């Protein structure tokens with residue numbers, strides 16, 4: 001599936017009666033890389049979960065390419081080309097690495113596994129290990145690789161670097177950059193490691209209490225020291 005643009009208009013959403021996102025609008029061009037930043041609790045995870053169809057939506061629309069997915073359930077959105085790698089690394093702990101990857105093939109031939117192994121050679125070395133035996137970084141690789149095998153047009157990554165050692169973070173970011181370089185996917189990245197996210201992205205949005213507080217290029221954000229301190233916190237760049 002080729003990369004497609006994502007168009008979000010006036011999105012409001014939350015959990016049950018709790019409204020978290022208010023009138024969020026942004027567009028991501030096909031093949032672009034969007035960083036979604038903001039302090040803790042500002043609604044970043046809620047935004048990705050809403051795009052994936054896993055929260056309560058109060059209003060607004062979500063389009064993936066020409067398709068309006070707003071009324072679609074999660075599974076139908078995935079079918080339309082949305083890949084979601086949630087913050088909790090959802091792997092099957094009692095299945096092997098390879099069996100976990102099978103789940104992501106979605107009818108593609110087994111030979112496609114080599115794409116995942118090419119991206120994360122560590123997974124190939126550990127392909128007969130159980131998911132539950134992997135380190136945090138390896139579980140993140142597995143969770144990401146499984147989603148990528150489905151060839152999503154739009155990929156949502158929620159804090160993939162959380163809790164990982166710097167060397168593993170670098171390995172993951174290199175893999176994401178490589179993936180982005182192909183232009184085959186539109187990638188949305190939520191990250192607390194601000195510098196890594198800004199190095200990766202070509203567009204950035206910042207959320208503040210569920211509303212869009214900044215939208216623009218990473219360079220423009222970095223040049224606005226007041227905005228960086230107010231929206232991301234002093235010393236946030238690491």
Ligand SMILES: Nc1ncnc2c1ncn2[C@@H]1O[C@H](COP(=O)(O)OP(=O)(O)OP(=O)(O)O)[C@@H](O)[C@H]1O
Nearest residue numbers: 015018020038039040041042043044045046047192
């Ligand atoms: N399942 C839930 N039910 C009710 N409220 C929730 C739920 N999940 C999150 N919230 C609330 O929604 C708000 C936004 O949370 P969210 O996780 O989207 O923020 P975030 O920017 O991703 O934060 P962090 O960077 O800490 O992960 C918070 O006030 C949070 O307490």
